[in-house]
Amino acid sequence: MTNISITNSKNNVGAYINDINLKNLDQDKAEEIETALNQFGVIFIKEQNLNPESYQNFAKSIGQPVVYPRLKGLDEKFPFINVIERKPDDKNLSFGSSWLHQDTSYLANDRPRYTMLMGIEIPDGQGNTIFSSGFNAYEKLPNEIKDKIKDATGIFSSAGPISVTRLEREKEMGIKSSESMEAEHPIVKTVNGKKTLYVSPGHLMKIKNVKEEDANYLKNYLIEHVNKQEFIFSYEWSKGDICLWDNLSILHMASEIKNCKRIMHRITIK
Numbered sequence: 508m509t510n511i512s513i514t515n516s517k518n519n520v521g522a523y524i525n526d527i528n529l530k531n532l533d534q535d536k537a538e539e540i541e542t543a544l545n546q547f548g549v550i551f552i553k554e555q556n557l558n559p560e561s562y563q564n565f566a567k568s569i570g571q572p573v574v575y576p577r578l579k580g581l582d583e584k585f586p587f588i589n590v591i592e593r594k595p596d597d598k599n600l601s602f603g604s605s606w607l608h609q610d611t612s613y614l615a616n617d618r619p620r621y622t623m624l625m626g627i628e629i630p631d632g633q634g635n636t637i638f639s640s641g642f643n644a645y646e647k648l649p650n651e652i653k654d655k656i657k658d659a660t661g662i663f664s665s666a667g668p669i670s671v672t673r674l675e676r677e678k679e680m681g682i683k684s685s686e687s688m689e690a691e692h693p694i695v696k697t698v699n700g701k702k703t704l705y706v707s708p709g710h711l712m713k714i715k716n717v718k719e720e721d722a723n724y725l726k727n728y729l730i731e732h733v734n735k736q737e738f739i740f741s742y743e744w745s746k747g748d749i750c751l752w753d754n755l756s757i758l759h760m761a762s763e764i765k766n767c768k769r770i771m772h773r774i775t776i777k
């Protein structure tokens with residue numbers, strides 16, 4: 508693996524892939540990007556400004572894009588691209604803000620693993636996306652906690668604390684809100700041979716398979732842990748940038764935006 512140039516980002520939360528043009532991507536480079544994605548959890552590729560066709564093609568080189576019906580689609584030709592738009596006079600919370608989370612952790616099976624965003628219209632100095640590394644957070648846990656959670660599972664719900672941002676979007680689009688969905692998953696996962704934390708604070712309701720008296724304490728402990736600054740990288744967007752992350756190993760959230768416009772194109776991938 509020598510064809511692509513990679514540099515670590517702050518706090519080792521993911522990596523930048525440099526000097527690459529995704530419009531002309533050959534198979535070898537696409538495979539190396541996928542390898543880097545699994546190794547680092549999140550990759551940042553600056554100033555690509557892809558048209559919808561190239562953007563959707565890049566997603567297909569990583570996996571199978573998924574239709575996500577709860578967000579506005581771009582148009583019929585590009586069913587996998589969702590538009591996330593923030594208008595200057597929007598007063599509600601930004602979609603996906605305020606709580607670190609791992610997308611669709613409330614699905615039992617077949618949940619999309621990767622999420623990708625491209626910046627279409629980016630306001631100055633606002634609207635960073637915040638990432639936290641589940642790899643690094645797991646590694647720094649005290650052994651005593653690692654031991655307590657080794658067989659633990661979490662109950663994740665679409666009605667968890669972050670749901671307020673989705674419900675506001677559904678109201679805007681006139682979609683009748685769906686029934687809430689709930690799933691149970693192990694909270695320690697292994698990706699690329701490394702253990703990582705899967706605790707999605709925006710969806711986590713309860714921790715199971717631990718001593719009953721520890722369950723609440725561990726839930727609060729882990730939520731506080733993944734929010735520590737040492738595991739966080741706040742990504743400042745430029746127009747045309749692409750961020751692509753693995754929801755098994757990386758937690759993320761949007762930050763608040765006030766009085767300005769922002770448009771992102773989002774694709775989720777299995």
Ligand SMILES: [Fe+2]
Pocket residue numbers: 603608609610759
């Ligand atoms: Fe999200």
